[in-house]
Structure formats: structure tokens, C-alpha cells
Amino acid sequence: MPSRTVSHGSSGRLRGLFLVMVLVFLEGSVFTLAVASSDQHSPTTAHSDGHKATDHGSHNNTGKAFPVLDLNYENVRVPFEISLWVLLASLMKLGFHLVPHLSNIVPESCLLIVVGLLVGGIIRGTGEKVPPVLNSQLFFYILLPPIILDAGYFLPIRPFMENLGTILIFAVVGTLWNAFFVGGLLYGVCQIGTESSSILSRIGLLQCLLFGSIISAVDPVAVLAVFEEIHINELLHILVFGESLLNDAVTVVLYHLFEEFSGIGSVTLLNGFLGVISFFVVALGGVLVGVIYGILAAFTSRFTSHTRVIEPLFVFLYSYMAYLTAEIFHLSGIMALIACGAVMRPYVEANISHKSHTTIKYFLKMWSSVSETLIFIFLGVATVAGPHDWNWTFVTVTVILCLIARVIGVVGLTFIINKFRIVKLTTKDQFIIAYGGLRGAIAFSLGFLLEKKHFPEREIFLTAIITVIFFTVFVQGMTIKPLVELLAVKKKQEAKRSINEEIHTQFLDHLLTGIEDICGHYGHHHWKDKLNRFNKKYVKKCLIAGERSKEPQLIAFYHKMEMKQAIQLVESGGGIKLPSAMPSTVSMQNIQPRPPTKPAAERAIPQLSKTKEEEIRKILRTNLQRTRQRLRSYNRHTLVADPYEDGLSDLLLKKQKMFQIEKKLKEMNTYLTVPAPPPDSPTMCRARLASDPQAYSIKPASNKVPMIQVDLASPQSPDSVNLLDEFGQANQQEEEEQGLMMKPPSRPREGSSGRATAGVAISKQSSHSPLTSDRNQYQI
Amino acid sequence: MGALQSLPGRPEYSDLAEKTGFSFEQIGVLHKRFKQLSHNEETLRRDHFNEIHDLAFNPIRAQIIEAFFDRRNFHQDGEGKVQEIGFEEFVVVMSHFRPPSDHMTEEQRAKTRREKLRFLFNMHDTDNDGTITLEEYRHVVEELLSRSGTLEKETAKCIADAAMLEVASISVGHMEPDEFYEGITFEHFLKLLDGFEIESRMTIRFLNMDTTTLCK
Numbered sequence: 001m002p003s004r005t006v007s008h009g010s011s012g013r014l015r016g017l018f019l020v021m022v023l024v025f026l027e028g029s030v031f032t033l034a035v036a037s038s039d040q041h042s043p044t045t046a047h048s049d050g051h052k053a054t055d056h057g058s059h060n061n062t063g064k065a066f067p068v069l070d071l072n073y074e075n076v077r078v079p080f081e082i083s084l085w086v087l088l089a090s091l092m093k094l095g096f097h098l099v100p101h102l103s104n105i106v107p108e109s110c111l112l113i114v115v116g117l118l119v120g121g122i123i124r125g126t127g128e129k130v131p132p133v134l135n136s137q138l139f140f141y142i143l144l145p146p147i148i149l150d151a152g153y154f155l156p157i158r159p160f161m162e163n164l165g166t167i168l169i170f171a172v173v174g175t176l177w178n179a180f181f182v183g184g185l186l187y188g189v190c191q192i193g194t195e196s197s198s199i200l201s202r203i204g205l206l207q208c209l210l211f212g213s214i215i216s217a218v219d220p221v222a223v224l225a226v227f228e229e230i231h232i233n234e235l236l237h238i239l240v241f242g243e244s245l246l247n248d249a250v251t252v253v254l255y256h257l258f259e260e261f262s263g264i265g266s267v268t269l270l271n272g273f274l275g276v277i278s279f280f281v282v283a284l285g286g287v288l289v290g291v292i293y294g295i296l297a298a299f300t301s302r303f304t305s306h307t308r309v310i311e312p313l314f315v316f317l318y319s320y321m322a323y324l325t326a327e328i329f330h331l332s333g334i335m336a337l338i339a340c341g342a343v344m345r346p347y348v349e350a351n352i353s354h355k356s357h358t359t360i361k362y363f364l365k366m367w368s369s370v371s372e373t374l375i376f377i378f379l380g381v382a383t384v385a386g387p388h389d390w391n392w393t394f395v396t397v398t399v400i401l402c403l404i405a406r407v408i409g410v411v412g413l414t415f416i417i418n419k420f421r422i423v424k425l426t427t428k429d430q431f432i433i434a435y436g437g438l439r440g441a442i443a444f445s446l447g448f449l450l451e452k453k454h455f456p457e458r459e460i461f462l463t464a465i466i467t468v469i470f471f472t473v474f475v476q477g478m479t480i481k482p483l484v485e486l487l488a489v490k491k492k493q494e495a496k497r498s499i500n501e502e503i504h505t506q507f508l509d510h511l512l513t514g515i516e517d518i519c520g521h522y523g524h525h526h527w528k529d530k531l532n533r534f535n536k537k538y539v540k541k542c543l544i545a546g547e548r549s550k551e552p553q554l555i556a557f558y559h560k561m562e563m564k565q566a567i568q569l570v571e572s573g574g575g576i577k578l579p580s581a582m583p584s585t586v587s588m589q590n591i592q593p594r595p596p597t598k599p600a601a602e603r604a605i606p607q608l609s610k611t612k613e614e615e616i617r618k619i620l621r622t623n624l625q626r627t628r629q630r631l632r633s634y635n636r637h638t639l640v641a642d643p644y645e646d647g648l649s650d651l652l653l654k655k656q657k658m659f660q661i662e663k664k665l666k667e668m669n670t671y672l673t674v675p676a677p678p679p680d681s682p683t684m685c686r687a688r689l690a691s692d693p694q695a696y697s698i699k700p701a702s703n704k705v706p707m708i709q710v711d712l713a714s715p716q717s718p719d720s721v722n723l724l725d726e727f728g729q730a731n732q733q734e735e736e737e738q739g740l741m742m743k744p745p746s747r748p749r750e751g752s753s754g755r756a757t758a759g760v761a762i763s764k765q766s767s768h769s770p771l772t773s774d775r776n777q778y779q780i
Numbered sequence: 781m782g783a784l785q786s787l788p789g790r791p792e793y794s795d796l797a798e799k800t801g802f803s804f805e806q807i808g809v810l811h812k813r814f815k816q817l818s819h820n821e822e823t824l825r826r827d828h829f830n831e832i833h834d835l836a837f838n839p840i841r842a843q844i845i846e847a848f849f850d851r852r853n854f855h856q857d858g859e860g861k862v863q864e865i866g867f868e869e870f871v872v873v874m875s876h877f878r879p880p881s882d883h884m885t886e887e888q889r890a891k892t893r894r895e896k897l898r899f900l901f902n903m904h905d906t907d908n909d910g911t912i913t914l915e916e917y918r919h920v921v922e923e924l925l926s927r928s929g930t931l932e933k934e935t936a937k938c939i940a941d942a943a944m945l946e947v948a949s950i951s952v953g954h955m956e957p958d959e960f961y962e963g964i965t966f967e968h969f970l971k972l973l974d975g976f977e978i979e980s981r982m983t984i985r986f987l988n989m990d991t992t993t994l995c996k
Binding site: 511526529558 | 816817829832835839841844877880900903921924925935938939942943947972973975976977980981984985
């Protein structure tokens with residue numbers, strides 16, 4: 001078809017144009033950076049030349065001409081460079097997805113490193129000094145925290161806790177094994193293997209062990225970057241990822257231990273013992289700091305109902321402070337961050353508004369994404385920049401030993417762990433866990449931190465670290481996806497959580513706790529249940545504002561599901577068909593128990609005549625349009641108690657209800673709704689979005705209110721929901737609204753006791769609407 | 781039940797061990813617990829269960845206790861309730877919660893799944909008619925939420941309705957407006973909880989340690 005090929009061609013050309021633009025921009029920015037960085041050193045660049053010339057020229061004249069166009073780069077230099085780097089990173093990220101098929105073959109991290117290499121190469125090619133971009137200060141305090149916070153805040157708690165034992169064993173014992181194996185064997189190789197090169201034989205045991213501890217830690221950034229694209233099942237993901245997060249404590253302790261003592265040259269037994277104690281202090285202390293800040297954040301969020309705008313800021317600030325506080329005391333900052341995010345999340349999410357929740361999610365994703373991109377680009381640049389000392393023996397032995405250590409470690413530990421697990425880890429799982437142990441920028445930064453005077457072999461170390469990182473990211477990162485396909489590893493299930501599964505999950509929890517109690521042993525269900533009860537009784541009351549503190553989890557889940565459905569309904573253009581997980585024609589009618597003595601005729605749905613249908617529809621539409629016009633403009637200072645959100649939710653609700661009515665008029669099926677809790681608490685606004693506005697209080701005094709009542713299936717079932725006065729709330733401000741003007745012909749009321757009760761009704765609340773219709777007008 | 785007198789020796793244990801898959805030590809531990817719960821009597825009654833202190837906080841306590849006295853869980857093709865159970869029935873009911881053994885074939889695994897899901901089904905289907913009707917499901921949800929305090933029955937009802945709707949949609953895709961979905965049969969129940977991995981989730985660790993000294 002000609003039109004399609006034309007559009008393809010034009011989009012292809014647009015893509016090409018964009019890529020060319022990106023490349024040109026890249027070159028330009030690199031040159032500017034190179035020029036800028038050399039500005040301080042050589043004041044003889046083109047710009048300053050010209051400037052000086054004019055300066056001299058103007059000084060020769062007695063008066064200075066007023067500079068119409070002036071150039072002052074120095075003041076802006078630092079922010080400008082930073083912005084340029086970030087912009088480069090973002091454009092790169094964009095560019096990759098435009099090139100077809102590239103992102104399927106090569107993971108993003110590899111491409112970014114290559115870009116970094118290119119940039120570094122270009123800078124060096126122009127003869128300038130490559131700026132030392134990946135300095136440890138920048139990395140540990142600016143680039144790393146967003147990624148870890150993003151991981152910690154969205155950590156899936158249930159699978160994490162269920163596998164916590166396994167994760168801890170991999171993280172602690174596995175990393176220790178790796179460190180000592182690599183360090184020890186490397187020392188042996190250095191001493192024995194090399195005869196002539198005295199450089200290697202000068203490396204002491206402690207230095208080797210330090211190197212081993214740096215290189216052995218699995219890196220969360222690299223793991224995240226690669227695993228995100230391969231979509232393996234949740235268990236493996238949480239095992240590798242959890243290990244990469246929790247091994248930070250081990251790395252910190254080992255690093256400081258060996259760094260302190262490689263100066264002295266030996267480690268006494270006492271110091272070794274203190275090292276073990278320090279591990280517990282570092283790990284538990286980090287978690288404690290995180291928990292304290294998390295509780296503070298949750299408590300603060302309880303009071304933010306009047307200043308919704310700064311809610312996300314509290315989340316970010318408290319988490320960052322937790323990280324920095326942990327770093328002050330040399331505790332594990334990563335664990336503090338994870339603990340803070342995981343602890344504060346359930347309480348904060350119950351307190352904050354929907355918009356803040358979205359803001360937090362998107363800011364975290366944005367920052368972590370940019371950080372990750374920058375880290376990989378900087379890795380590439382630092383590779384070009386850094387002083388290198390290539391030593392074939394050292395590097396190759398390191399790479400081989402790392403691989404071997406990882407494999408042996410995983411296999412050995414799994415053998416032990418499987419004795420205690422209910423769901424055993426298969427060989428395939430073990431392979432993926434071993435293969436997914438990627439090293440990344442943390443190792444590089446730790447190596448970078450080493451001081452030259454204490455560690456003369458720093459360059460050898462750095463070269464080896466970079467080689468290992470490259471190997472794992474490129475080779476393992478690129479091949480893991482086809483291997484996952486080849487081995488047919490279970491992928492992540494995309495199925496949505498259904499209400500039945502949620503019910504049964506809770507049911508099982510209670511059942512197993514009960515059985516454990518009957519058996520008489522306090523297993524982990526028992527303690528989990530105790531923790532939940534404690535949480536509900538004391539903690540939630542403190543940290544969650546208002547009514548939400550008492551909402552049980554099942555109901556919260558159900559409200560969330562309803563909200564999602566409602567949003568889907570609106571976004572799909574208000575389609576008549578209700579979007580559901582299973583496209584089926586089963587509706588509420590089919591499951592309601594048929595009343596025993598109801599002949600079919602009386603249950604018949606009242607047939608409204610065509611004209612009345614049209615009239616109703618027209619009136620509904622006009623009212624909806626008028627409401628839309630009246631939505632207030634958004635001003636951050638007037639964002640009080642989510643009135644905008646109220647308006648929006650009302651609008652959505654009205655739209656939803658309008659289409660509902662249309663649907664009903666066509667099919668006379670009922671829509672599933674949940675009676676919402678009482679409308680007094682402002683935090684219930686979110687629930688109201690999806691739920692049936694039974695919350696809108698029915699003003700009983702108005703007999704003049706016209707109502708369309710559509711009959712439901714079973715007359716006596718108390719399930720028929722009354723949808724009255726749905727416009728009441730929002731129309732309080734709309735005084736001059738005309739309202740529903742319906743003058744239907746009066747019909748004689750049929751007085752039979754078996755008549756259906758109210759089904760769905762729409763009423764318009766207005767003090768001076770000349771309504772004449774009767775309440776039960778359309779009942780049959 | 782006559783064979784299980786005061787102190788069953790090894791032969792009785794081996795019978796049970798073969799039937800339920802527990803090891804001798806585990807049966808010994810369970811026997812000690814049985815005697816502790818029943819105050820050294822021969823049989824357990826409902827009020828013995830009511831004495832367990834920790835069980836008081838459990839929202840589905842009544843259903844759990846009933847499950848022990850439900851003949852359908854005794855693997856003897858019986859139906860209806862009993863008033864008291866002996867040690868054998870106790871162990872048989874407990875065997876539903878054994879973790880799957882390491883080397884299980886696919887059929888064995890499927891069989892275990894069916895057994896466990898049958899146990900759950902029996903807990904929901906209180907009137908023994910082979911289907912979980914809407915009323916029974918509503919009761920389940922109400923019980924689950926019963927400890928939450930401030931709850932109207934309406935919400936529980938609506939949640940149960942939604943769940944039922946989902947089951948109907950999954951099991952019977954297309955229904956005319958005047959057809960009626962009777963209730964969840966066992967086959968539908970199996971299909972519903974297909975991805976639930978029940979064989980590993982519905983387990984507790986039966987320790988070989990004697991824990992009767994730890995609890996009241």
C-alpha cells in the first residue's frame with residue numbers, strides 16, 4: 001500500500017535526520033568541552049584570542065567601546081559542562097531506541113560505554129586532557145544514590161523477605177569466598193608465576209586481598225541495567241539483585257579493613273575479630289539508620305495534607321539524609337537507603353496524594369535512568385583517560401579467577417541452601433545466578449579511591465578492574481539474553497494480580513499461621529502474623545493519617561483495582577465495553593442468585609422509549625460539558641486539599657457514569673461498583689475516584705429531584721446500588737446551573753410490592769430547578 | 781482407631797508414615813503435640829482446639845477448626861462432620877501441609893496440588909454440595925475481613941461478587957444474560973488457582989524437634 005510505505009519512508013528519513021543531528025551535536029559539545037577544559041591551561045584559544053585582540057585594540061584608543069556582544073564563559077563553565085554531559089547522556093539514550101534492532105542485540109550499558117569511549121577518544125584526539133569525570137566524590141554522593149533509592153523504594157517486599165535467607169547467604173558468604181579466593185590465588189600467582197617482572201612480586205598479600213574484595217562484589221547498577229532487559233522470573237531477579245544490594249556491607253568492611261592494614265603489613269587476630277564485629281555493626285547500623293529516617297519520613301507525610309506540592313521532596317530528602325548519615329559513620333549507605341525506602345513506602349503511600357505518588361515514581365525513574373546512563377558513559381571516558389598499566393598476567397589471571405570463583409561459589413552455596421529451601425534452585429537457576437554476577441562502576445570507584453602513595457600498584461589494579469568490568473558487561477551482558485532464551489528459563493509472568501489470588505494469598509497466610517499454632521511451633525508464619533498485628537495495632541495508627549489507617553489490605557487492593565479499571569475506562573475513550581482482564585460477556589446478572597419465585601416478566605427491564613433515551617442522553621452530555629468548562633485553573637499556591645484532584649476525579653466519574661448510563665440503556669447490565677467509605681475524610685478522595693459515589697450523601701429532602709431509575713436484575717437483592725446525587729458534590733459551586741430539565745409525561749405508579757428497588761439513578765441537585773417529574777417516574 | 785491406644789509403637793507409626801509421608805520422628809513429635817492438646821485423652825474435640833491461645837487472633841479460626849473435623853479431609857471418601865478425631869485423622873489432616881519432597885515426578889506433583897486445592901475447596905464449600913456458591917464465598921471474604929473492625933458488610937459482599945465474576949469469566953467465557961452461574965466447582969477452582977504454585981506455598985516446616993516444651 002503506497003501510503004504506508006510513504007509514511008515509513010518519511011519516518012525513516014526523520015530518524016536519520018535526528019541521528020545526524022545528534023552526532024553533530026555530539027561533536028560540537030565534545031569540542032566545546034575540550035576547549036572549555038583547556039581554557040584554564042592555555043589562554044590562547046580562539047575566543048580569548050579574539051577577545052584579547054579587541055581588548056588591546058580598544059585599550060589603544062582612549063575610550064572603551066561598549067561591548068555589544070560579550071563573551072564570558074568562565075562564570076557559566078561548571079553548570080554548562082554538567083548540563084552538557086547530562087544532555088549528551090539523554091540524547092544517547094534516545095538515539096539508541098531509534099536505531100532499529102540495535103537495542104535487541106546489545107544491551108544499553110554496552111552501547112553507553114562505547115559512547116563514552118568515543119567521547120574520550122575524541123577529546124584525546126583533539127589533544128586535550130580528558131577531564132577526570134568519574135571521581136569518587138561525584139560517583140558516591142551524586143550518581144549512585146538515585147539508583148539505589150529507586151531500587152529500594154520499589155523493592156518487592158514479599159519475594160525479598162521470602163528469600164532473605166538465600167540472599168543473605170549469597171551476599172555475605174559468597175562475597176567473602178570470592179574475595180579471599182581471588183585475592184589469595186592472585187597473590188600466589190604473583191609470587192610464584194612471575195620470575196622476571198618484579199612489579200608483580202612486590203604486591204603484598206594484603207594488597208591482593210584488598211583487590212579481591214574490590215573486584216568480588218556484584219554491582220547493582222550493572223545487574224539492574226542488564227536484567228531489566230531480559231525479563232526473567234521474579235525469583236532469580238530478586239536473588240541476584242538482592243545479593244548485589246546486600247553485599248555492600250561486606251565490601252565496605254573488607255575494603256576498610258584491608259586498606260587500613262595494608263599499610264601496617266599484617267593483620268593480627270584481634271583486628272580480624274574486630275573486623276567481624278565491625279561487619280555486624282556496619283550492616284545492622286546501616287539498616288537502623290535507614291529505618292529511623294524511614295519512620296521520620298512516614299511520620300512527616302502524615303501532616304502533609306495541606307501542602308501536597310512538597311510531599312515528594314520529603315521522600316527524597318529523608319532518604320538522601322539517611323544515605324549521608326550512614327556514610328558519616330562508615331556504615332553501609334546502600335543498606336540504609338534500601339531500608340529507608342522499604343520502610344517508609346507503605347505508610348507514605350497511604351498518606352500522600354495520587355499525584356505525589358506519580359511524581360515520586362517518575363522522578364525516581366528519571367534520576368536513576370540518567371544516573372545510570374552517565375555512569376556508563378563516564379566509565380568509557382575514564383577508560384580512555386585513566387593512567388593504565390597493562391600487565392598481561394595480572395589481568396588475565398584476574399578475569400579467569402573471577403569467573404571460576406563465582407561459579408564455584410554459587411554451586412557450592414546452592415548445594416547447602418537447597419537443604420533449607422522449599423522451592424529448590426535448579427541447575428538452570430544456578431547458571432543464571434552465576435552468569436549474572438556482573439561487576440560495575442562501584443568496583444572502579446573503589447579502586448579509584450586508593451591513594452597512589454600507599455598503593456603503588458594502583459594503576460595495575462585499575463586496569464584489571466576495568467578489564468573485568470568490560471568483560472562482564474560486554475560478554476556476559478550481551479550473551480545473557482540469548483542464553484536465557486536457549487535455556488528456556490522461566491520468564492516474568494505478566495499476568496495481573498487478580499482479586500481471587502489476593503483473597504487466597506491472605507487466606508493461606510491465616511491458614512498456615514493457624515496450622516502452625518495448632519502444631520505448636522513458632523514458624524515464620526507465626527512471627528509474620530505477630531508483626532502484622534503489631535503493625536496494624538500501633539504503627540499504622542501513628543504513621544497514617546485519618547481513616548486510611550484502618551483499611552485492611554484486601555480492601556486497599558480492591559480499591560486500587562477499581563481505580564485502575566476506571567482510569568482504563570476513561571482512557572480508552574469511554575468505550576462502551578468495560579475493559580476487563582478477561583473479555584467475556586459474564587456480568588453481575590449471571591452470578592446473582594435467582595430469587596425463587598420471580599416470574600420472568602416482572603424482572604423485565606423497563607423499556608424507555610427512544611425519545612426519552614435521547615432526551616436523557618442530551619441532558620447528560622450538556623451537563624458534562626458545562627462541568628468541564630468550569631474546571632479551575634491550576635495554581636500551586638491554591639492546591640489545597642486536592643480540589644483539582646477532586647474536580648478531575650469528578651469529571652472522570654461523570655464521564656464514566658455517563659457512558660455507564662449509555663451502556664445500561666443499551667444493554668441493561670449492571671456495573672460492578674463498591675460502596676465507598678464515608679466522604680468526610682479528604683484522603684478518601686482517591687478511593688472515590690473509582691468507587692460508586694454512594695459517598696455523595698443523598699439529600700433526602702428533595703422530592704422534586706428527577707431520577708432515572710433503571711431496574712436491576714433481582715429486586716430483593718440488597719446488592720442494587722443506589723447511585724443518587726452524583727453531581728451534587730461538584731456542583732456546589734455551580735449555582736447558576738440550569739440542571740436537568742425534564743418534563744416527562746407523568747405515568748401512573750404501579751403499586752406492586754414485588755417491584756424492583758432503585759437501580760441506578762442520576763439526580764441533579766439544584767435549588768431552583770423547575771423540576772416537575774416524580775421520583776419514581778420510570779419504575780415499572 | 782482401636783489400634784492407636786496409649787502409646788503406639790513402631791508398627792502403627794510405619795502404617796501412618798506410609799499413608800501420609802511423614803517420617804517417624806515427625807509423627808512422634810505430632811503425637812506428643814496431640815497428647816498435649818487433648819490432655820492425654822484419646823481423641824480431640826473442638827473445645828480442645830478452642831483452648832489454643834494463639835489461635836484466638838486468627839480471623840478464620842472457625843473454618844480451620846472445622847477442617848479438622850471434616851470427613852472429606854480424612855481421605856476415606858466420607859462426608860459430613862465428626863465430633864471428635866483420633867491421632868490418625870489428625871496426622872492425615874496435617875499431611876496436607878507437607879512440603880513436596882525433592883524428587884517428585886510431574887504426576888506426583890499434580891496429585892499433591894490437587895490434594896491441597898481440594899483441602900482449600902472443602903474449607904470453602906461448607907454445605908458439601910460440591911460447589912462454592914456466592915453465599916459461601918461471601919462468607920469467606922467476610923470472615924477474612926472480620927478482624928478489621930470498622931467494616932460494613934457491603935464491601936465484603938462487593939469484593940466477593942467481583943471475585944465470583946472473575947471466576948465466571950475465567951471458567952465460562954461467554955454467558956447469556958439470563959444464564960446463571962451456579963457456583964465454583966472443583967474444576968473451576970483448579971483452573972482459577974492454576975498459577976498459584978500451591979504445592980510450595982501451602983506448606984509449613986515440620987521440624988523434627990520436640991517443640992511441646994516451648995508452647996503452653
